[in-house]
Amino acid sequence: MANEKSREMGKAPHNARRNFLKQSSLLTALAIAPPALMRAADKKLDEAGARLFEQKLLELEINGAQHQFSVEPRVTLLDLLREHAHLTGTKKGCDFGQCGACTVHVDGKRVLSCLSLAIMQNGKKVTTIEGLADGDKLHPMQEAFIKHDGFQCGYCTPGQIMSAVACVREGHANTDDNIREYMSGNICRCGAYPNIVDAIKEVKEKGGTI
Amino acid sequence: MINFDYVKASSQKSAIEALARDASSKFIAGGTNLVDLMKKGIEMPEKLIDISDLPLKSIDETNGTIRIGALALNSVVAENKLIQLKLPLLSLALKAGASPQLRNMATTGGNIL
Numbered sequence: 001m002a003n004e005k006s007r008e009m010g011k012a013p014h015n016a017r018r019n020f021l022k023q024s025s026l027l028t029a030l031a032i033a034p035p036a037l038m039r040a041a042d043k044k045l046d047e048a049g050a051r052l053f054e055q056k057l058l059e060l061e062i063n064g065a066q067h068q069f070s071v072e073p074r075v076t077l078l079d080l081l082r083e084h085a086h087l088t089g090t091k092k093g094c095d096f097g098q099c100g101a102c103t104v105h106v107d108g109k110r111v112l113s114c115l116s117l118a119i120m121q122n123g124k125k126v127t128t129i130e131g132l133a134d135g136d137k138l139h140p141m142q143e144a145f146i147k148h149d150g151f152q153c154g155y156c157t158p159g160q161i162m163s164a165v166a167c168v169r170e171g172h173a174n175t176d177d178n179i180r181e182y183m184s185g186n187i188c189r190c191g192a193y194p195n196i197v198d199a200i201k202e203v204k205e206k207g208g209t210i
Numbered sequence: 211m212i213n214f215d216y217v218k219a220s221s222q223k224s225a226i227e228a229l230a231r232d233a234s235s236k237f238i239a240g241g242t243n244l245v246d247l248m249k250k251g252i253e254m255p256e257k258l259i260d261i262s263d264l265p266l267k268s269i270d271e272t273n274g275t276i277r278i279g280a281l282a283l284n285s286v287v288a289e290n291k292l293i294q295l296k297l298p299l300l301s302l303a304l305k306a307g308a309s310p311q312l313r314n315m316a317t318t319g320g321n322i323l
Binding site for chain 1: 211212213214215216238241242245246248249250258260262285308309310311312314315
């Protein structure tokens with residue numbers, strides 16, 4: 001009996017140690033987890049919270065039609081057009097203001113939609129590539145681009161055309177060099193530049209309202 | 211881009227007061243630098259104060275001094291008849307920078323700051 005007791009007593013400290021280790025590691029885990037957990041929870045809450053009550057109301061005209069959106073301040077005009085308005089004609093090339101693929105017209109001026117915040121366009125008039133044609137009738141610049149083969153892969157093309165229309169309207173398409181300089185905000189990796197210049201020249205020379 | 215609060219300033223006074231109240235806030239006008247840096251996580255203001263509609267866009271001459279408003283766009287300044295006549299180098303300098311699209315967004319004040 002003494003043996004059994006001593007055996008049991010032998011076990012008890014062993015179990016006690018094991019329990020202690022279990023408990024202390026659990027407590028330690030609890031001690032260090034909360035901040036990290038809380039930060040993670042915060043972030044999730046942030047994202048969820050942002051959706052719930054940080055969205056701003058935005059009204060603007062796109063291609064002649066009035067639109068209303070509810071967006072976070074950090075949404076760019078480019079993302080608004082593509083993701084919210086489902087107008088994917090405007091392209092995301094570099095997304096930081098260098099390539100010009102995202103060029104649209106805001107209140108008649110050509111701008112980069114990737115560096116424009118959507119909420120800052122409240123009350124403004126936006127024209128995208130989808131808004132150039134008149135139903136099935138192509139805009140003269142679109143026709144010129146086709147006629148002069150002004151694109152290959154076509155990715156820079158919507159931005160090129162929007163920029164080209166503005167370039168002519170601004171009165172900056174007087175000479176070849178003038179056109180090249182004032183179209184320098186639009187990059188074409190396929191190298192369709194000479195044909196783009198030809199297309200713009202033709203529209204400029206034809207005259208009329210564009 | 212990290213999320214942030216956004217307010218539109220209705221006056222110069224309220225804009226300055228809003229900025230002074232909040233150390234982590236910044237003015238935004240053209241945004242061509244700021245939005246770029248915010249996308250890359252280099253600038254992370256917690257609040258943006260939109261000053262783009264304030265009446266600071268005039269370009270005029272008084273007694274031989276030309277004044278250019280801080281919110282006058284690069285493109286507008288470059289094409290302005292008075293600037294082209296009296297300060298042609300300024301017009302050329304502006305046109306040598308960025309791109310036509312960026313010049314239609316960038317402000318004089320933002321350019322300097």
